[in-house]
Amino acid sequence: MDDDRVIKEALRWRASLPMDPPAAKEPPASHHLRARLAPLAAGLGALTVCGILLALLWPLARGDDQGAAGTSPLTFTVNATWEVPGAPVAVLPDGDSVLVATVGELASTTIYRVRGSTEPEVVMTSQSAVVDMAATPTQIWMSTFKPGGEPELIAVDPATFEPSLVIADLANPIAADAGHVYASALSGGGTRVVSLDAETGRELAHYESPNRVMNLLTNEGLVYLMPLEGTLIRVLDDELKPLGTISPEGDWAASGLGSSTNSFTVLIRRGSDAYLEHFTDLGVQPGWTVPSEGGPIGTTSQAVVTSNGIGDIIALDLLTGDTLATISLSSGVGGGSVFPTAAVEGDSVWVAGHKGEVTQLTLGTSQVRSEVRS
Amino acid sequence: MARTNKRDDLLAAAYRDHQEALLGLARLLTNRSAEAEDLVQTAFSRFAVHVDEVASGAQRAYLRSIVINEWKRLAGSRREDPGYQPVDNELRTPATDPWAVRTDLMVVWNAIDRLPDRRRVVVILRLYEDLSLPEIARLLGCRLGTVKSQLHKGLRSIREEMSVDDG
Numbered sequence: 001m002d003d004d005r006v007i008k009e010a011l012r013w014r015a016s017l018p019m020d021p022p023a024a025k026e027p028p029a030s031h032h033l034r035a036r037l038a039p040l041a042a043g044l045g046a047l048t049v050c051g052i053l054l055a056l057l058w059p060l061a062r063g064d065d066q067g068a069a070g071t072s073p074l075t076f077t078v079n080a081t082w083e084v085p086g087a088p089v090a091v092l093p094d095g096d097s098v099l100v101a102t103v104g105e106l107a108s109t110t111i112y113r114v115r116g117s118t119e120p121e122v123v124m125t126s127q128s129a130v131v132d133m134a135a136t137p138t139q140i141w142m143s144t145f146k147p148g149g150e151p152e153l154i155a156v157d158p159a160t161f162e163p164s165l166v167i168a169d170l171a172n173p174i175a176a177d178a179g180h181v182y183a184s185a186l187s188g189g190g191t192r193v194v195s196l197d198a199e200t201g202r203e204l205a206h207y208e209s210p211n212r213v214m215n216l217l218t219n220e221g222l223v224y225l226m227p228l229e230g231t232l233i234r235v236l237d238d239e240l241k242p243l244g245t246i247s248p249e250g251d252w253a254a255s256g257l258g259s260s261t262n263s264f265t266v267l268i269r270r271g272s273d274a275y276l277e278h279f280t281d282l283g284v285q286p287g288w289t290v291p292s293e294g295g296p297i298g299t300t301s302q303a304v305v306t307s308n309g310i311g312d313i314i315a316l317d318l319l320t321g322d323t324l325a326t327i328s329l330s331s332g333v334g335g336g337s338v339f340p341t342a343a344v345e346g347d348s349v350w351v352a353g354h355k356g357e358v359t360q361l362t363l364g365t366s367q368v369r370s371e372v373r374s
Numbered sequence: 375m376a377r378t379n380k381r382d383d384l385l386a387a388a389y390r391d392h393q394e395a396l397l398g399l400a401r402l403l404t405n406r407s408a409e410a411e412d413l414v415q416t417a418f419s420r421f422a423v424h425v426d427e428v429a430s431g432a433q434r435a436y437l438r439s440i441v442i443n444e445w446k447r448l449a450g451s452r453r454e455d456p457g458y459q460p461v462d463n464e465l466r467t468p469a470t471d472p473w474a475v476r477t478d479l480m481v482v483w484n485a486i487d488r489l490p491d492r493r494r495v496v497v498i499l500r501l502y503e504d505l506s507l508p509e510i511a512r513l514l515g516c517r518l519g520t521v522k523s524q525l526h527k528g529l530r531s532i533r534e535e536m537s538v539d540d541g
Contacts, residue, residue, distance in 0.1 A: 003533050004501065010482035011502040015398030018407050126442035189451025210404075210412050210448050234408065242408040 007055050024066040037178050074302065074315060076327035077350070079360040082114045088352030092133040092140070093345035094158070099123070099140070100352050101130040106321070109145060111161070116360050124161040128152065134176035136198035139164060141181050143172035155201060170194065173216040175223070181239055182223055184213050193225060195240050202246065207240040225266075233266065246279055263287075263318065265304045267295040276306060278321060288321030297351075298344025305344050313342075313351060315363050329359055384425045387463055388433050389418060396437055402498045403445045405412035413448075417441045438503065439513055442495070448493050475482075485535035496521055 016169060083261040086102030089109075097115030107129040112120040120159040128144035133216040135141070141156040151171035155164050170183040181196045182260060191213040194206040211227035218224070224241070246264050265278045274293055277286040292309035294314075303315035303324055329351060341352045349361040381476060396417060400410035417440040421428070428436050492514075499510045507525070511518045 003536060004529075006479075006482055006536070007486070007529070007532055008501045010479040010486065011498065012398075013476060013479045014405075014429070014483045014486075015401050017401070017500060094483075122427060162511060188449050188455045208409075210409050211416070227412070232412055233411070 031049075069315075070188050074324045074363055074365060076313060076315065076325050076361045076363055078346075079362055080116070080325070081360070082120050082373070084110075084112045084114070084120045084352075084356045084358060086110060086356060088356060088358070089129075089131055090133045090356075091341055091343050091350050091352050092135055093343050093348070093350055098343070098350045098358065099133060100358055101133060101142075102356065103129055107145070107146075118357070124156065128154075132172035134174045134181060134372050135177045136181060137178055139161060139178055141183075142176060143170070143174045143183065145171070151185070153196075153201075155181075167196070167201055170360045173213065175216050175218040177218045177221070177238070182216055182218060184216060186212075191221075191225075193240060194342075195223075195238065205240040207236055207242075208236065211270060233264075234261070263299070265296040265299070265306075266305075267292060276285065276304070278304065278316075278318075286303070287319070290316065290321045297342040299347065300344060300347045300349075303363060305349055305363065307342060307351075311353070313349060313361065325363060327361065329353060329357070381425055385418070385422055388425065388430075388437070392434050392437055393418070394474050395434070396441055399438065399498065399503065400441055402502060403441070403495065404488075413441050413444050419429065442499075442513060445495075480530065481537060485532040488535075489528050489531060493524045493531070496503070496524040497528040497532070500525055 009245075015107050067107065068180055084100055084102055086104045088100050089103050091135050092099040092101075094113070099112050100112045100114060102110050102112065106127075108122075109126045110122055111124040111126075112132065113123045114120045114210035126144065128146050130142045130144050132143040133140060134322045135365070137159070138158070140158050140161075142154045142156065143150050144154055146186045151169060153165075153167040153170035153174065154163060155166075157164055160246060162210040167183075169185050171185060172183070174183045174200075176182065176198065179198050181198055181201075182308065183196065185192045185194070187208060190208060190210040192206055192208055193213060193216065196202060197203045197204055207225075209225055209227070213225045214228045216224065221238050223236040223238065223240065224246075225236065229235070235243045237243055246266065258354060261279060263280045265276055272367055273291065276292040280287050283365040289365065290307065292306055292314075297305045297307060297313075299305065299318065300315070301317055301318075303322075306314050306316060308314060313327050313329060314323060316322065343350050347363050349363060351359045351361065352360070393414060396414045400413040401407060404413065417437045420440050421433070421437055424436075426442055460480050486494060488495065495514065496510060499505045499513065500507070505513070507521050508518055511521045512523070
């Protein structure tokens with residue numbers, strides 16, 4: 001019986017033990033991921049700090065350097081539009097241009113580069129279906145499926161679009177930063193997420209998620225995994241060691257995720273209703289929640305850019321969730337980070353509509369030129 | 375723009391009441407904290423659909439059964455996947471952790487962790503969850519005799535390792 005007591009004690013000890021030692025992996029100083037339903041005291045403390053920061057940052061964030069009430073309203077301006085044949089499945093901003101992958105007959109893919117006042121240029125054709133793209137400084141990475149349905153991760157030279165690496169069995173979602181490419185593969189009922197060297201494609205680390213990962217993004221040296229089910233968004237470091245979680249209230253399905261420095265925006269569904277919830281690293285509760293039918297596309301310095309899935313692109317105030325600007329496009333766009341047919345880079349928003357219209361928008365306070373190319 | 379309704383309140387209360395215990399159970403089953411968190415979150419995701427239908431006294435059992443079933447599904451999928459290779463996403467040896475060094479308990483836990491899945495879950499449900507043998511049999515969907523034999527073999531293995539360590 002004494003043995004049983006010791007076994008019970010060992011079980012209780014292990015059950016109470018968070019595996020990661022406290023000093024093992026701390027997030028970068030700007031990222032202190034919140035614990036879900038953390039103790040009240042911690043929550044109040046966090047909210048207090050958050051409130052102080054909000055008060056300090058508010059004038060800067062609103063561009064109101066006079067400290068007075070007169071803020072300039074933001075507007076979307078259409079810089080240019082193009083039309084590409086086929087149905088866009090992914091866009092990838094690339095400096096002053098954007099790459100648009102379109103799927104045609106028999107799941108073949110054509111990739112166009114669109115920029116400035118020139119016609120869309122075909123830069124690559126493939127018999128495989130390209131479903132996601134990401135860029136590192138020296139290569140463009142594509143998640144593809146061959147006609148038989150086998151996934152491949154392909155790296156191409158951004159100048160010639162000739163393949164430089166082909167890695168079998170790695171699929172979307174993919175993401176990349178300067179030194180790494182992240183891709184995924186089904187594994188043991190869940191998902192195996194791998195980190196590859198951006199130059200050589202060599203596997204550096206991997207993480208086994210028990211869930212199917214439907215979205216993956218990276219920002220500021222952190223990697224975010226969004227599961228197919230539930231809302232526990234896993235945050236890893238660039239060695240794919242778990243740092244913590246972002247967990248919107250309770251139970252509902254997360255279906256879109258965007259991040260910016262120090263904040264995260266998640267599209268969640270509760271029954272037939274959907275909301276965007278915005279979290280800061282200091283908040284225990286979401287900083288703001290607004291009804292939304294579309295996922296976050298990305299974040300500018302002042303706004304979370306989202307779509308409503310039926311053609312409207314909406315800018316929400318990063319701090320309050322208030323609508324700052326809205327523009328209607330002629331056809332629907334996907335949910336941004338889940339259906340990667342829209343992207344934000346700087347203050348530019350690139351949107352590829354279902355029928356092949358590609359639009360470059362700028363979110364700002366001044367009107368700029370408007371051109372139409374097709 | 376806070377949303378409060380009865381369903382949200384029920385869910386929040388259930389989370390408050392049961393999350394920590396379920397997380398402990400999931401840690402014992404998986405020996406990985408991140409995976410344990412995911413299992414528990416999955417359990418609450420599924421529970422949320424039926425939050426109105428489950429009596430408050432039955433919530434823990436309901437959630438526990440989801441955790442167990444999801445862990446069984448995962449363990450089964452991994453056994454059947456020839457390409458699956460377990461990885462150390464985290465430090466698995468608490469001895470490296472200066473705030474939680476208990477080498478005596480670690481020996482015992484390692485013995486538990488080395489048990490085959492089926493024996494381990496029976497030991498955990500009996501000695502951590504304090505379930506009766508018939509309850510364990512129902513939860514795991516197996517015969518009472520199987521539970522008794524798995525528990526006996528599991529405890530014997532653990533005690534053998536404990537005695538070796540003592541010697």
